[in-house]
Amino acid sequence: MTIYSEMESAVQCYARSFPTEFNRAQGVFLFDSNNRQYLDFLAGAGALNYGHNHPVLKQALLNYIAADGVTHSLDLHTVAKSRFLEAFRNHILRPRQLDYRLQFTGPTGTNAIEAALKLARKIKGRRNILSFTNGFHGVTLGSVAATGNSHHRSGAQVSLNDVVRMPYCGYFGDQSDSLAMIEQLLSDPSSGIDLPAAVLVETVQGEGGLNVASDIWLQGLARLCKRHDMLLIIDDIQAGCGRTGTFFSFEPSGIKPDMVTLSKSLSACGLPMAVLCLRPELDQWQPGEHNGTFRGNNYAFVTATAAIQHFWLDDNFSRAVAQRAAQVTQCFQQLVSHFGNEHLRRKGRGLMQGLECRDGELAGRISQQAFDKGLIIETAGNRRQVVKCFCPLTISESELGAGLERLSESFHSVLGKQLRRV
Numbered sequence: 001m002t003i004y005s006e007m008e009s010a011v012q013c014y015a016r017s018f019p020t021e022f023n024r025a026q027g028v029f030l031f032d033s034n035n036r037q038y039l040d041f042l043a044g045a046g047a048l049n050y051g052h053n054h055p056v057l058k059q060a061l062l063n064y065i066a067a068d069g070v071t072h073s074l075d076l077h078t079v080a081k082s083r084f085l086e087a088f089r090n091h092i093l094r095p096r097q098l099d100y101r102l103q104f105t106g107p108t109g110t111n112a113i114e115a116a117l118k119l120a121r122k123i124k125g126r127r128n129i130l131s132f133t134n135g136f137h138g139v140t141l142g143s144v145a146a147t148g149n150s151h152h153r154s155g156a157q158v159s160l161n162d163v164v165r166m167p168y169c170g171y172f173g174d175q176s177d178s179l180a181m182i183e184q185l186l187s188d189p190s191s192g193i194d195l196p197a198a199v200l201v202e203t204v205q206g207e208g209g210l211n212v213a214s215d216i217w218l219q220g221l222a223r224l225c226k227r228h229d230m231l232l233i234i235d236d237i238q239a240g241c242g243r244t245g246t247f248f249s250f251e252p253s254g255i256k257p258d259m260v261t262l263s264k265s266l267s268a269c270g271l272p273m274a275v276l277c278l279r280p281e282l283d284q285w286q287p288g289e290h291n292g293t294f295r296g297n298n299y300a301f302v303t304a305t306a307a308i309q310h311f312w313l314d315d316n317f318s319r320a321v322a323q324r325a326a327q328v329t330q331c332f333q334q335l336v337s338h339f340g341n342e343h344l345r346r347k348g349r350g351l352m353q354g355l356e357c358r359d360g361e362l363a364g365r366i367s368q369q370a371f372d373k374g375l376i377i378e379t380a381g382n383r384r385q386v387v388k389c390f391c392p393l394t395i396s397e398s399e400l401g402a403g404l405e406r407l408s409e410s411f412h413s414v415l416g417k418q419l420r421r422v
């Protein structure tokens with residue numbers, strides 16, 4: 001029996017897929033306690049977009065600690081915080097013509113979602129929130145009520161109220177227009193749908209299986225929100241911070257959400273940090289009305305600021321991400337054309353792509369094969385049927401090539417066998 005099976009709760013899940021003990025991490029690599037090297041295409045489920053221990057970020061943090069920088073400060077003003085706010089305003093918001101205030105919430109993504117939902121309900125004086133099929137927004141009670149996944153929902157053990165679910169872009173296939181359906185339901189005083197205070201949506205559903213909302217759909221959704229006086233909240237916790245190629249995932253659509261949640265890769269090196277970006281008019285909180293001991297992690301401010309200054313002052317990083325994304329697309333298209341559309345489907349966009357298998361059992365076996373070959377890659381989706389390629393965005397062409405080769409081999413070995421059997 002290991003210390004983990006003796007002491008750690010059965011609730012652990014990733015550790016079951018990748019049963020080894022990790023010890024060291026650098027760039028796109030993880031090393032276990034036997035010094036075996038793995039390519040990390042899980043990347044903290046999107047919390048490690050800049051890889052492990054990026055030298056620039058690590059040095060910034062080491063300098064800050066060495067100088068006795070403030071570590072914990074509730075929501076007191078600190079130099080680390082003001083530097084982050086300035087960098088975020090000057091280099092993220094202003095160039096994109098976005099005007100947001102930042103609310104530092106508790107340090108996890110679900111804390112930012114809870115704050116967004118609470119504030120939207122307070123502002124509009126309505127209880128209902130509109131969220132989507134296959135959406136994932138966290139597992140605290142407010143967030144899990146807006147989450148689709150029955151496995152997560154059933155963990156709540158209380159009624160999950162005040163959320164109405166609508167079909168996501170393409171949920172009923174390409175021919176069906178889910179926005180027209182939502183419009184009709186909201187316009188009909190007898191539809192039985194109470195007018196929501198806000199719409200909560202991911203532009204690419206991360207845990208839900210890399211389903212993509214088209215730009216046209218997002219634009220239509222933004223107009224629908226205006227027509228029905230609902231706030232538009234984009235959950236960019238997973239798709240944001242460059243994962244789809246731009247800092248915010250909604251940039252190509254041109255929409256300007258009322259609120260945006262960010263967490264996962266915001267600190268840039270795996271430190272916990274979350275923010276709610278909100279239009280200044282929406283900042284209707286009373287002081288301390290929404291609270292928390294760990295709002296604003298100064299170490300995370302330091303590394304987040306360093307990441308903005310290192311990666312986001314021009315569009316070189318975005319262009320590199322687009323090139324790596326094209327490399328993934330090309331590899332996945334080859335696999336799809338080899339195995340046929342009825343066996344594999346390409347999902348997602350940017351470096352948020354995956355391959356959908358016929359069922360979760362096959363996808364799980366591919367992930368296990370990849371692990372045996374030294375590649376850590378997870379599955380997502382309503383039936384865990386999507387093999388989800390989440391390499392660090394900083395990956396080099398040759399490192400990505402090596403990972404994709406291991407992944408392709410895994411597909412060939414698992415699906416090839418399967419197809420020969422049929």
Ligand SMILES: *Cc1c(COP(=O)(O)O)cnc(C)c1O
Pocket residue numbers: 107108109110111113136137138139202206207235236237238239263264
């Ligand atoms: C991970 C995630 C969350 C929840 O973040 P936690 O830090 O796990 O609470 C919310 N929304 C999306 C889209 C996520 O991917």
